[in-house]
Amino acid sequence: MKSAVIVFPGSNCDRDAAAALEQLTGEKPAMVWHADSELPDVDLVVLPGGFSYGDYLRCGAMAAQSHIMRDIREKADKGVAVLGICNGFQMLTETGMLPGALLRNADLKFVCRPVGLEVEETQSAFTRKYDRGQQVTFPVAHGDGNYFADDTTLDRLEGEGRVVFRYAKGDNPNGSARDIAGILSEKRNVMGLMPHPERVCDPLLGGTDGIALFQSLIEALS
Amino acid sequence: MKARVFVTLKNGVLDPQGKAIGNALHGLGFSQVGEVRQGKVIDLELSEPDAAKARAGVKEMCEKLLANTVIEKYEIELLQ
Numbered sequence: 001m002k003s004a005v006i007v008f009p010g011s012n013c014d015r016d017a018a019a020a021l022e023q024l025t026g027e028k029p030a031m032v033w034h035a036d037s038e039l040p041d042v043d044l045v046v047l048p049g050g051f052s053y054g055d056y057l058r059c060g061a062m063a064a065q066s067h068i069m070r071d072i073r074e075k076a077d078k079g080v081a082v083l084g085i086c087n088g089f090q091m092l093t094e095t096g097m098l099p100g101a102l103l104r105n106a107d108l109k110f111v112c113r114p115v116g117l118e119v120e121e122t123q124s125a126f127t128r129k130y131d132r133g134q135q136v137t138f139p140v141a142h143g144d145g146n147y148f149a150d151d152t153t154l155d156r157l158e159g160e161g162r163v164v165f166r167y168a169k170g171d172n173p174n175g176s177a178r179d180i181a182g183i184l185s186e187k188r189n190v191m192g193l194m195p196h197p198e199r200v201c202d203p204l205l206g207g208t209d210g211i212a213l214f215q216s217l218i219e220a221l222s
Numbered sequence: 223m224k225a226r227v228f229v230t231l232k233n234g235v236l237d238p239q240g241k242a243i244g245n246a247l248h249g250l251g252f253s254q255v256g257e258v259r260q261g262k263v264i265d266l267e268l269s270e271p272d273a274a275k276a277r278a279g280v281k282e283m284c285e286k287l288l289a290n291t292v293i294e295k296y297e298i299e300l301l302q
Binding site: 094103 | 235287293
């Protein structure tokens with residue numbers, strides 16, 4: 001599986017994502033600068049966490065307008081897998097590649113801790129190696145992760161099996177609608193989530209629950 | 223021509239910052255304050271002299287970048 005990690009000014013999880021990808025695929029991902037206009041030929045594009053463009057205007061709003069995003073959108077339309085983690089999820093909603101928006105956390109606090117999640121959907125390239133209903137723990141680190149969409153959109157996401165991860169009951173860290181932590185696009189090749197699977201791919205970092213996500217991608221895309 | 227854009231959260235979208243401001247105002251003794259909603263103001267200098275064209279241009283800017291219309295609404299004010 002060939003992958004690329006997009007690097008924006010202010011990204012700070014790009015190297016975490018690259019380390020996880022290299023460790024699990026055995027291949028270094030291409031690190032692509034935001035001002036480049038063309039992606040290399042890859043199976044997976046990762047939009048990493050961080051504070052691209054200093055979160056100016058809205059989180060992810062500037063990144064959504066960057067040069068490279070045009071090509072990412074075109075590739076996604078053709079079926080290339082795109083994974084947006086944290087700030088990457090915010091970018092995907094800002095571009096309209098995923099529905100809804102991420103609002104300021106309901107209690108206004110930046111939240112940085114491990115959270116319990118339930119894997120709700122395993123019919124996807126991102127989660128096929130998990131079991132449906134499996135409980136996992138990923139860390140979160142964000143100030144704007146409160147997932148919002150109107151009821152029609154939420155019903156549709158649930159009805160189409162596009163809610164991939166939900167915060168465990170009583171462990172919703174940001175006020176997200178219906179405890180939603182991660183969703184899929186209509187074609188199911190674009191996923192965004194607020195928690196950080198790339199930070200739990202090595203026992204030294206306190207957990208390995210994220211490994212199955214990357215293994216799912218390797219199995220689906222290789 | 224100058225334009226001023228007001229961007230605020232749509233009705234029904236939770237505004238925790240507005241809520242916190244409201245609580246702080248109550249703490250200061252302003253008991254007359256009800257709900258508080260906050261937003262942002264963006265001032266633009268435009269080279270377009272025609273008001274209708276200027277407004278149309280700013281509307282497009284709002285739709286494409288200045289506001290996220292999933293959660294925000296905007297108002298445009300033209301200042302001569």
